[in-house]
Amino acid sequence: MKRVKKTILEINTKADILKKLKEVGSKPLTVTSHSYEKYGAITIAKAAKKSLSSIGRKGTEKPAIGIIEVILSANRDYNKVVLPNLKRIEKLHPNLKSVKQLENLLKRTSKEDFFELWGHRDNKKYETLCEIIKAINAMRKSKSESDYDTIHKWAINVDLYNLKSDPIGKIKNVAIATTQHLRMVFGVETVKPDQRVKEVLENEFGLEKISDIQAIVAVQDIARISNKSEFEVDQILVKYGSGYYSKYTKQLSVKDIAKNLRELQVDIDIIAKATRLSKKQIINL
Structure with missing residues (x-):
């Protein structure tokens, strides 16, 4: 029987x-944090x-x-890649506001020139942009x-399901x-289950290898428990993840250490104090 992932x-x-x-939220933004x-x-x-x-x-x-912004942000570092490109686009096209204006810009600009404008030579992102515009026009x-x-x-x-x-x-x-990101930009308080959010849920709350839906449900649970909106919790997690997690180093070593200490029969209270993991997390390793 397939094991169901824990909530x-x-x-x-x-x-x-x-x-x-509270611990995560008390940390200051760093230079790599979103919104720094x-x-x-x-x-x-x-x-x-x-x-x-x-x-x-x-x-x-x-x-x-x-x-x-939504399309450029997919699988990209926001501060390093997305924000500089958005600033350049807005500087070169200060009056670019409506979907119709964007559609007209795409029509009169070659694909190569548009790649230069938005800073990506990515056919998938370009096609996604065109398809989203078509969908919006059809919904109007x-x-x-x-x-x-x-x-x-x-x-x-x-309906995410x-x-x-x-x-x-x-x-x-x-x-x-x-x-989810597009929904946020257009006024819905929800969760974007990006890599940063998942990393914080994994490393700080013990949820390993979760799906996007499971990440959303986890943030909804945290929001309900803390009396905060889903969006506010999402922002706490993404700002912490972008500010305190190395792009190249996973922080699973803390759990590995805790697991090794437990195998050596070190007292769980001591492990919890040393690693800042909860006793429940340690027991479930």
Whole structure:
């Protein structure tokens, strides 16, 4: 029988979850953290709170830039790769706001020139952009309906368990993380289960090798326990992951050490104190 992966509450007590979330949130943003350039070295918890005001802002003010940001962000370092390209695009095209303007830009610009503009020579991302624009135009109820209203209506009705029937979720190379990111940009308080979020859930909360859906459910559980919104918890995790995890080094060594100490019959209280893992996490290693 296939083993069902444990939920966050099967591995951690509510007290453990609250304690770990507080520890993670108390750390200051580092130069690699999302939002460091905007907020400086304030605590992650404060930065996450401030980020709440950004929900839907880009989707309202500059839908075209919001869509580009979502596509560029897939499997890319935001600070190093995405942000510089967005700044250049907005500098070269300060009036680029609507989906129609973006569509016209694509029509009058060769693929090679567009690659230069957005900083990626990636056919998959280019095709994804074109397909998302087509989907948005097909969803639009009337010519007078704004880009934000069209995409927001879609965003609030997405069924993550049935993306194959979703007008945007079914697009090749979109998947759950990109769908969730687009929903966030267009006003939905939800979770983007990107690699950083998964790493923090794995290394700090003991959830190993989880799927995108399992990551979303875990953040929803944390949000419910901590009386925070899903988006706020998402931002705490992603800012911590981007600021404190090396791109090239996994932090699983802490668990490996804890497991070895347990095999050597070291007292669990001592292991927990040394590694900052919960007793429940150590028992489940």
